[in-house]
Amino acid sequence: MTPNTADQPAPGGAWSKISAALWRRPWARATLLLTPPLAWFVVIYLAALVVLLITAFWETNSFTNNLERIWNLGNFSTIFTTPAYRSVILRTVGMAAGVTAVDGIIAFPFAYFMARVATRRTRTILYVAILLPLWASYLAKVYAWQLVFTRDGVLNWSLGKIALGPLNLINTNWAVFIAFCYIWLPYMVIPVYAALDRIPGSMIEASQDLGGRTWRTTRSVILPLALPGIVAGSIFTFSLTLGDYIIPELLGGTNSVFIGSVAYDSFLSNNIPLGAAMAIVPIAIMICYLLGARALGAFREL
Amino acid sequence: MESTGLKAALRVWVALVLLFLFLPILLIVIYAFDPATVESWPIQGLTLHWFSVAWHDEGARSAFLLSVKVGLLATGIALVLGSAVAYALNQFKFFGRDAISFLLVLPIALPGIVTGLALNSFFTFTSIQLSLWTIVIGHATFCIVMVFNNVIARLRRTPGSLAEASIDLGARGWQTQLYVMMPSVATALVSGGLLAFALSFDEVVVTVFTSGAQNTLPIWIFGQLRLAQHLPEVNAVVSIVIVLTIIPVLLAARIAGAGAGSRTARAAAVQDTGRI
Secondary structure, three states: OOOOHHHOOOOOOHHHHHHHHHHHOHHHHHHHHHHHHHHHHHHHHHHHHHHHHHHOOOEEOOOOOOEEOOOOOHHHHHHHHOHHHHHHHHHHHHHHHHHHHHHHHHHHHHHHHHHHHOOHHHHHHHHHHHHHHHHOOHHHHHHHHHHHHOOOOHHHHHHHHOOOOOOOOOOOHHHHHHHHHHHHHHHHHHHHHHHHHOOOHHHHHHHHHOOOOHHHHHHHHHHHHHHHHHHHHHHHHHHHHHOOOHHHHHHOOOOOOOHHHHHHHHHHOOOHHHHHHHHHHHHHHHHHHHHHHHHOOHHHHO | OOOHHHHHHHHHHHHHHHHHHHHHHHHHHHHOOOOOOOOOOOOOOOOOHHHHHHHHOHHHHHHHHHHHHHHHHHHHHHHHHHHHHHHHHHHOOOOOHHHHHHHHHHHHHOOHHHHHHHHHHHHHHOOOOOOHHHHHHHHHHHHHHHHHHHHHHHHHHOOHHHHHHHHHOOOOHHHHHHHHHHHHHHHHHHHHHHHHHHHHHHOOOOHHHHOOOOOOHHHHHHHHHHHOOOHHHHHHHHHHHHHHHHHHHHHHHHHHHHHHOOHHHHHHHHHHHHOO
């Protein structure tokens, strides 16, 4: 039998009494633990999102630049009726989809190698190799591509060496695209690897025993089982591309206006309501995306 | 099952991806030693001049100090709040558990522009002046999930029987927490904290909207890049930043592994640090 310690006189006095009282009341402990963090999220973060939503329905006085709290749908109608803004939205979604697709194609064989071919030691090394660029300064990585693409940069120097004329990618959407693919790639590799790593070897053996060759096994067994991981990765690549304004600002040209750029410019020019309305667009897109992803079971990989 | 040809092809692919990942970072560091004022490839020579310029630059230096200060404060808040949620969610099963973990990921799952603009309009709405503290509030909000992820992963791997054994042997609730649970979670707290610091130290997308007149180091760098000013100096600063952000991450991976001991546990811990 275990001694009933709760009945012994408490050496620590009040502190012990509180601790014992809490131990007997799990709900009190849960409340004590959860109140501060939940209060933080509700009072600051959710409130901020609500304010953003409300601000999108206000307007800025075009003469005084002051925020006027008059409810209207002006910002949304501006966004959806101005052809320039409509093409901004299409360009951003297209960019996000393209980046997601290319990152998926780059990441899958890499993750496959990690999960199914590499020895444990190589696997750990590759894991760290994927994590390091993820954490190396974001701005440094964007700047690195500026150095690669610039007129006298590494790219043109290398192309010159193999006698393929200069290719001026700086200030184009291609530069933006490549930088996006580069910067978000680790976000795709990690969940795809996690999903592939979880596939039991027996499933693949079963497929082979039934006569499935490499391609057939990959298509009918591995790919469907890895899908939740791919979807989880795509949430990051898609969402991060939708909301970035720094890469287009530093690498893009006159045609590189994205949702993030519009929101950022409206912030700079003190027209927050228009920016807020623009920021609602990626939220709406992401909500649809997340609901779809949940249906595919992607959240088990997050 | 993979044929030799497929394996070789996969090896080549992995090597190419690794080159793609690391060459640009290497390039930045090489350029930092280039004496030329306008960067072009190949570099003109080797010098430490730009590091010395960066060291003596008052703007860069104060931005660096502000970033460290913000990082420490945000990490402190994240440690307290993140581990509290992890403990609660690990111990209690209740309605809305999934909603809470979803809420925690939201600040890094939603596009950065959304979080940034939302916080900015929130501070405007509540007439809170942008200051050091508004930056800290923003950073802490998305750092919490880093600590939470690390701690809850560790708690899930710590068998409940350990705590039960401690209670059976007569330890009180707080004694069990302090002497049994704490040591097993300590390394997860350290690695979660280091990752939170690295995340805060590097953040720019949200910080632009919450910083007012203050410059954190990434905002200083963004400003220089935008105006294409002092680029060689930026090279030096950015190289230092790369080293400074990579060190905490490597430490986090090592510490998370060392506490658990075995090699498989280390691999699992490294995996935790990557689960964002």
